[in-house]
Amino acid sequence: MKVSNTWKTVFLLTSLVFNQTAFAETPAEEAEKKCVKPKFRDFTPAHQAEATPGSDIIFHINRHADPLHVKATAKNLPIPIKVVDKKTFYYVSGKLPAELQDGFARIHVEAKGNEGDCIGQDGWLLKIKTTTDAAKPSEASNSAALESKLQ
Structure with missing residues (x-):
């Protein structure tokens, strides 16, 4: 028994239509999406290192982050940041606020x-x-050097 081309075409189109509905997501499945939190790494300067106000800070975020919703603060002062897409992670850089004190x-x-x-x-x-x-220790050493020259 030979199947005609018309029946083959009808069968193919029918299977394609029902295949789309079988793999479609229902609204309940959309609501069940799991939350994957972004992870941060490679902080520069390192934890508990010394830094001056206005110095650069750098860190990386994995691809689970939304690059438009990244923010950084230091003592509740906003840090202006720049996010660069590196294909496997986001490279984030910024400068510490000048208002930071000792x-x-x-x-x-x-x-x-x-x-x-x-x-x-x-x-x-x-x-x-x-x-x-x-600069204060160097000023103190300069004043000590001047005193020794005067004596």
């Missing part, structure tokens, strides 16, 4: 996930050293 500052970073309403958070601690404090 002491410690936690760099708090957060990003919204691509799927769902997940928010990934992380951070690290930096010791903030102002440039005026770094």
Whole structure:
């Protein structure tokens, strides 16, 4: 028994139509999407390192983050950041606010996930050293050198 080309075409079109509906997502399945939080890594400067106000900070975020919803703060001061897509991760860079004073500052970073309403958070601690404090020891050594020359 030979099947005609018309029947083959009808069978093919019917199977394609029903195949689409079989693999379609229902609204309940869409609501069940799991939340995958973005992960942060490679913080520069490292945790508990010394940094000056205005120095660069760099970190990486995995691909589960939405690059338009990434933010960073230091002592509740916003840090302007730039997000670059590196195909397997996001490269984020910025500068510490100039308003930071001596002491410690936690760099708090957060990003919204691509799927769902997940928010990934992380951070690290930096010791903030102002440039005026770094200049004081050299001024003291200069004044000591001048005193020794005068004697």
